[in-house]
Each structure stands twice: as structure tokens, then as C-alpha cells.
Amino acid sequence: MNFATFDLNLMRVLDAILREGSTVQAGKRLNMSQSAVSGALGRLRHSLGDELLVRHGNRLVPTDYARSIELPLREELDRIAAILAPPSTFDPATAEGTFRITASDFFAEMLMPPLADLLRKLAPGIRAQLVDLVPNSYIDSLETYHADLALIPDQSIPDWTSSQPLFYSSFVVIARRNHLHLTSAGVAPGNTVPIDLFCEIGQALFSPQGNFSAMGDAALAKVGRRRKVVMTLPVFSGVCRAVAESDLIALVPRQLAERVAPQMGLEIYRPPMPIDPPLIIAVWHRRSASNPLHRWMREKVIALMRLLNEGEQTAI
Template structure:
């Protein structure tokens, strides 16, 4: 390739195609016609001597070469944008962008409705997009640029990333109101669920991967006990719906239980074993730290999420580690 004659505008087209994997969506993102994007792709294939994308149904699947250059290309474009950006005050109302958030449906309930109101008034052309939290790959989606932010349980991240603590998330037991076994045992909402009853009842388990064990099972194992997992679901909303319409019970984040208790006719109970409180963090790529638009959206999300730390049970009477 002769770089002296290479049209640098093609870099933006290639980046959009790698992100969207669709000529239609890439054209919308770049405010170009689909035919212009298709023409640019043809030029890229000729210049780079690679097919770049293979069509699979409605998707363009990147070749190995395209996947290899995707992240470096994104980083170079970010650097060029920062290089030529003029210092000015950021105006969210004038910004046009998508902001992809990798997170579970916990945040569909406790974050996205607030953003729907706040963004509509302050930044009508910034579009938050909640995308699937891919098991074992949520950090990679940030690193590779397919998401702008991940909202996840705290973990070690590479030196390419930044993270910020948002809130603590305790786990509570939920059951449908007037659950026959709980009524028979005279266990009232808010009380500790007896260990024998907890283990005897069938559980609905949140697991995007379809695993049959989670944190609750590790906590039970320390007591030499197990529970009966009746089914797994990939979303918390499904877990709560199953519990509300059956005799199953479940362990879910406390804040989510509070959100859905009245709507789904659920009672909340103290778990009979110590389940560690989870620290939830926001993770993003360092390349975006000083991007004014990214920082502004980040701050809106983080401010809202940090309010959830106030929605916590009094854990002083809950089972503690080693108890």
C-alpha cells in the first residue's frame, strides 16, 4: 500500500464498519449513503489487499486481518481526534453520539429509566445503549471498543483501563407473597429464612452462562449444605417473574428486590448464610478518560449509581463470615 496516496477518510469508514458490522448502520453513523460506504469498502479491499469482511446473513463478519487491526485503528482515531480537538466547554445538548454500556439487566431496571428522562432533556442526541454482558468477556468488550463502559462486580483490570467504585450490592432471598411453605413455617417478610427451608425449596438462578451454581452455593458449601436449583435464567427479570408465579425462591441483589417487591408481589428475606456483599464498579478504557463527551455521560451514570449505596439493608443482624 502507498500510504502517500491513501485516503485517510477511509479509516473512519473502516472503523464504523468494524463497530457496526453493517453497511447500513455504518452509513447512518457516518451520515453517508449506503452506496458511498459500499464504495469505500471496495476501495479499502483493493488498497489493503484483504476481503476485510465476509457477509453472513445481515452481518459483515471481520476477517482475521480486520479483527487484528480493529483496536489499533480505534486507538489511532481517538488520538487524532484528541490531537485536533479545540479546547472548549462541552455542550451535551449539541453532542451526537452512541454510548454503549455492557451490563446485566439489573441496570435496565435501575439505571436506564433515569437516563431516559435525564438524557431527553440534557442531551437528546446522546443515545445510551445497554448491550449484553457477554460472560467472561465484558472487560474485553471495553478493551476492543465494542462497549464504552462496563458495569460489573469489582475485579482486577489491565493497565489500559480505569475503574471507579459505584455501590455495594447485598443479596436477599425473594419468594412470592403468601408462599405456602413460608406461611406454614410462620416466616414473615424481612425475617431470616431458615437454612433447612432455604435448602429444601427449589431455586431459580441468575446465570447468563447457564451454570448451576453461583455465590450462594459457595456460601452454602462452607456450611456443608447444598440447595436445589430448579432452573437458570440469563436475566434477573426472568428470575423474579418465575419466583412471582411459582413456589421457587431466588437470591437476587437487594436493590432489585426492593424495586420489584410490590410490582411483582414478592417478599424479601434475609439469607440463612453469609453471602459476601459485592462491590460494583464502572470500567472504561483510558483512551476515553479525557474525552469530554465520554466523561460527561460517565458522570451522569456514576452519580445515579452511587445513590444505590443508600438502598442497603441493615446488615448487622445478617449472618456474617465465620458465624
């Protein structure tokens, strides 16, 4: 390939096809006809000496070479876009775009309602999407779902990402009102559930992966005890609903429990063992760091989530 004569506009076409997996959808993204996109793909194949995309059913699947250049290409295009659109020109009131957040459904309750109100008032042309995390690999959600921001428990992150701390969240026990065993034992809402009773009552566990153990089990193991997990659910809403309609109990984040308890008929108790509150962080791809819309949305989400910080646990 002669780089001096290579048409760099073709790389925008390649990026669009890699994102969409279709020449038709890529054309819509670029405001080009399908035939123009197909023609550009043909020229790219000739110039780069690779098929780039091969048909698999109704989709175009990237070749190994195309996969190897997909992320570096997108980073360079985003960097050029950031250069050509300096932050001073960004006006949220007139901006249009979509911002995709990958997180558990905890954030459907705790983030999306205030974010919806904020966007309505300040940026009506910006759409927000909340999508599921990728089980076992939260960071991969940034690529798998082309997400702009991942809201996840604190962990080591790769060097192609950046992060900010958001909030600590302690755990509480939830049970339905007039819970048979808790009422019989005289345990009032707000008090600590005795450890023997806590370990005897069947429990529902939030686990997108379907695991039967989590942080609560590790905390119990430190004091030589085990609980009885009889059900796992991939969403917090399912955990809360199962508890509200049965004699199960569950450990859930305090902020979520306080939000949903009144409407779901739940009572809140203290767990019998200490559980270190996890730090929740925001993670994003460094390629988007200077994107004006991304930066504005990122700052708004971080500000909203830092309101969830807990007292002495907020030294972050």
C-alpha cells in the same frame, strides 16, 4: 505503501466498514454514497496489499490483517477526534450521540429509569442503550457489542481498560406473599429464613450461563450445606416473576428486591448464611477516556449508581 502520499481519510472509511460490516451502512455513517465507499475500499486494498474485507453472505467479513489493525485504528481515530473536540466545547444540552451500556437487567430497573429522566432534562439529544453482557467474558462486551461502558462484578481487568467502583450489594431472600412453607414455619418478612428450611425449598437462580450454582452456593458450602436450585433464568426479572407466581424462593440483590417487591407481591427475608456483598464496577475502553460525550455520560452513570451504596460497605 508510501505513507507520505497515503490518503489518511481512507482510514475513516475502513473504520466505518469494520464497524458496520457493510459499505451501504458505512456510507450512511460517513454521509457518503455506497459507490464512493466501495471506491475507497478498492484504493485501501491496493495501498495496503490486503483484501481487508471479503463477502460472506450479506456481510463483509474482515481478513486476519484487518482484524489485527481494527482496534489500534479505532483508538487513533478516537484520539484525533478528542484532540479536535476539546471538553470545553461539549454542551450536553445540544449534544447528539448514542451511549451503549452492557449490563444485566438489574440495571434496567436500577439505572435506566433515573438515567432516562436525567437525559430528558439535561441532554435530550443523547440516546442510551442497554445491551446484554457476553456470557463468560464480561469485558469482551466492550468489543463484541461496541459498548461504551460495562457494569459488572469486580474482577481483574486488562490494561486496555479503566474502571471505577460503584456500589456494594448484599443479597436477600425473596418469596411471594403468604408463601406456604415460610408462613407455616412462622417466618415473618424481614426475619432470617432458618437454614434447614432455606435448603429444603426449591429455588430459582439468576445465571446468564445456565449454571446451577453461584455466590449463595459458595456461602452455603462454607457451612457444609447445599440448597435445591430447580430453575435458572438469564434475567433477574424472570427470577422475580417465577418467584412471584410459585412457591420458589430466590437470592437477589437487596436494591432490586426493594424496588420490585411492592409491585410484584414479594416479601423480603434475610438469608441464613453470611454472603460477602460483591462490589459492582464500571469498566470502559481507555480509547474513550477523553471523548467528551463518553466522559459526561460515564460520570452521570457512575454518580447515579453510587447512590446504591450500602452503609458500612461503601468505603470504596
